[in-house]
Amino acid sequence: MKRVQFSSRWLPYLFLAPQMAIIFVFFYWPSVQAVQSSFYLEDPFGFGSTFVGLENYADILSSHEYLGIAKFTLVFTLLVTGLSLGLGLLLAVKADAVLRGSHSYKTLLIWVYAVAPPVAGLIGMMFFDQHIGPLVRAAAFFGWDMKVGLDYTDTAIAMITVSVWKQIPYNFIFFLSGLQSLPASVREAALIDCRSGARRFLDVTLPLLAPTAFFLLIMNMTYALFETFGIIDVIVKDKAANNPITLVYKVYMDGFRGNDLGGSSAQSVILMLIVFVLTIFQFRFIERRVHYG
Amino acid sequence: MRRLRLLDHLILLAGCFVMLAPVVLAFTTSTYDAVTIHTQGLKFGWGGHFTDTYAEVLTKKGGFTGEITGARMVLNSMILGIGFAVGKIALSMLAAYAIVYFRLRLGTLFFWMIFTTLLLPLEVRILPSYAVMTQLGLTNTYTGLIVPLLASATGTFFFRQYFRSVPDELLEAARLDGAGPWKFFVDILVPLSRPMMAAIFIIMFVYGWNQYLWPTLITTDESLFTLVRGIKQILLVWVGSQIPDYNQAFALAILAMLPPVLVVLVFQRWFIKGLTESDK
Numbered sequence: 130m131k132r133v134q135f136s137s138r139w140l141p142y143l144f145l146a147p148q149m150a151i152i153f154v155f156f157y158w159p160s161v162q163a164v165q166s167s168f169y170l171e172d173p174f175g176f177g178s179t180f181v182g183l184e185n186y187a188d189i190l191s192s193h194e195y196l197g198i199a200k201f202t203l204v205f206t207l208l209v210t211g212l213s214l215g216l217g218l219l220l221a222v223k224a225d226a227v228l229r230g231s232h233s234y235k236t237l238l239i240w241v242y243a244v245a246p247p248v249a250g251l252i253g254m255m256f257f258d259q260h261i262g263p264l265v266r267a268a269a270f271f272g273w274d275m276k277v278g279l280d281y282t283d284t285a286i287a288m289i290t291v292s293v294w295k296q297i298p299y300n301f302i303f304f305l306s307g308l309q310s311l312p313a314s315v316r317e318a319a320l321i322d323c324r325s326g327a328r329r330f331l332d333v334t335l336p337l338l339a340p341t342a343f344f345l346l347i348m349n350m351t352y353a354l355f356e357t358f359g360i361i362d363v364i365v366k367d368k369a370a371n372n373p374i375t376l377v378y379k380v381y382m383d384g385f386r387g388n389d390l391g392g393s394s395a396q397s398v399i400l401m402l403i404v405f406v407l408t409i410f411q412f413r414f415i416e417r418r419v420h421y422g
Numbered sequence: 423m424r425r426l427r428l429l430d431h432l433i434l435l436a437g438c439f440v441m442l443a444p445v446v447l448a449f450t451t452s453t454y455d456a457v458t459i460h461t462q463g464l465k466f467g468w469g470g471h472f473t474d475t476y477a478e479v480l481t482k483k484g485g486f487t488g489e490i491t492g493a494r495m496v497l498n499s500m501i502l503g504i505g506f507a508v509g510k511i512a513l514s515m516l517a518a519y520a521i522v523y524f525r526l527r528l529g530t531l532f533f534w535m536i537f538t539t540l541l542l543p544l545e546v547r548i549l550p551s552y553a554v555m556t557q558l559g560l561t562n563t564y565t566g567l568i569v570p571l572l573a574s575a576t577g578t579f580f581f582r583q584y585f586r587s588v589p590d591e592l593l594e595a596a597r598l599d600g601a602g603p604w605k606f607f608v609d610i611l612v613p614l615s616r617p618m619m620a621a622i623f624i625i626m627f628v629y630g631w632n633q634y635l636w637p638t639l640i641t642t643d644e645s646l647f648t649l650v651r652g653i654k655q656i657l658l659v660w661v662g663s664q665i666p667d668y669n670q671a672f673a674l675a676i677l678a679m680l681p682p683v684l685v686v687l688v689f690q691r692w693f694i695k696g697l698t699e700s701d702k
Contacts, residue, residue: 141524245632
């Protein structure tokens with residue numbers, strides 16, 4: 130904090146008021162309502178609601194459908210996170226290594242970051258289209274009859290491909306900035322000590338990149354859990370029946386299509402807990418990094 | 423050694439190809455007519471229908487009610503992107519100013535209350551948020567579209583961090599000159615923060631323009647549709663017909679990605695700086 134500050138009794142509260150008002154109305158109020166209605170069974174026709182305690186949670190956690198979706202979400206999150214981190218790192222290391230043209234590569238590689246997930250989903254749909262999709266044609270060349278939108282696995286592959294494609298630039302930017310902020314002296318020392326590029330990368334570069342990688346791990350998991358909603362919605366097109374969906378999509382389906390207020394709220398609360406755990410990890414990490422720096 | 427460099431370039435070129443090709447192909451395909459695409463698949467090259475396809479997409483009344491044009495959706499997206507970015511900057515600068523430059527009795531409490539908003543994305547509380555908006559009668563309004571998205575504290579933390587790096591001497595000098603809190607804010611802090619404001623504007627504009635879930639819920643009136651929100655309708659209505667209007671679908675997708683992509687490309691340096699320095 131500052132050594133010198135203004136002393137005014139009411140002015141700072143006036144400055145804080147707009148932000149606090151919006152946070153109260155659009156963050157705390159709905160969040161409390163989510164927790165509250167997760168304990169109630171809402172009448173679908175709007176005739177009041179009954180307190181059912183933890184029943185909504187029990188229903189969800191014992192439902193085969195929900196557990197199946199949770200399993201898919203886990204696999205989806207791991208694959209999207211792993212692939213986009215790996216490819217982002219690979220490209221960042223290469224862009225960092227080349228002296229000539231690294232700026233052009235940077236420009237060419239980052240801009241997809243700005244494409245909205247559903248727009249990426251739309252383009253992905255065209256590429257996986259049954260009639261005109263080049264990727265389906267390529268798969269057919271290898272004797273694989275891809276049916277995105279009909280076949281569970283094929284749809285999952287399309288979702289993961291689009292989600293990874295959209296996320297690579299984000300990881301690339303952070304890894305590249307991380308690499309370029311490594312001290313030159315460390316790099317030179319490593320260059321003298323280790324002749325093998327792979328060893329140098331594993332023993333010196335990677336540990337130094339670990340804080341960035343950990344931060345990105347959390348951000349990518351949040352991305353896979355929440356921001357891929359648009360991609361999934363465009364690919365599934367409201368026909369969730371035989372298609373893979375993630376937990377967030379299920380919250381949306383149950384709440385807005387199925388009018389199951391209590392169940393949807395209980396699912397929201399479960400997601401809040403997942404995010405909360407992720408955030409605690411992240412926070413501990415931020416603290417540690419402050420310690421480093 | 424030279425061989426390795428070549429391999430590096432090859433990997434990078436392959437990466438660029440994978441990132442660029444889908445969008446380039448989407449653009450070139452949008453310049454062909456629907457029948458050609460339907461019979462021959464995605465096209466690489468110049469189809470010669472650029473002007474008429476894009477003119478039609480921008481002016482043709484489409485959607486379920488036949489009322490919304492592409493141009494109207496572009497306008498709505500602009501209102502959302504700019505409104506969100508400006509709102510975010512105004513709110514969070516004021517809040518950060520209060521937290522950093524004033525002795526607040528409840529400062530820590532407010533700090534944590536604001537910090538908590540970073541934990542939960544809008545997606546996990548969509549249903550109750552929607553319920554609140556209905557109670558307030560804000561569905562199908564620009565206010566309802568923009569304001570709830572402002573209820574997170576990313577911007578406040580950017581500015582808090584930035585204000586803390588501003589030297590204390592500035593405030594001391596300003597106070598010696600008799601400047602009050604408001605004068606100091608407007609005459610010194612705001613001009614000083616311009617680069618930071620620009621970086622945040624860019625990030626927030628892209629974020630606002632690209633919103634999907636919230637606009638989908640809050641706007642059922644087609645005259646308020648944004649481009650990104652309209653995407654699913656585009657797929658359902660146009661690709662569902664006999665000979666799907668792939669060209670128009672691609673043209674709208676290109677229009678929907680053009681502004682955010684341009685912003686990122688033009689302001690690349692600021693954008694990356696804002697993104698990586700703030701860790702969010």
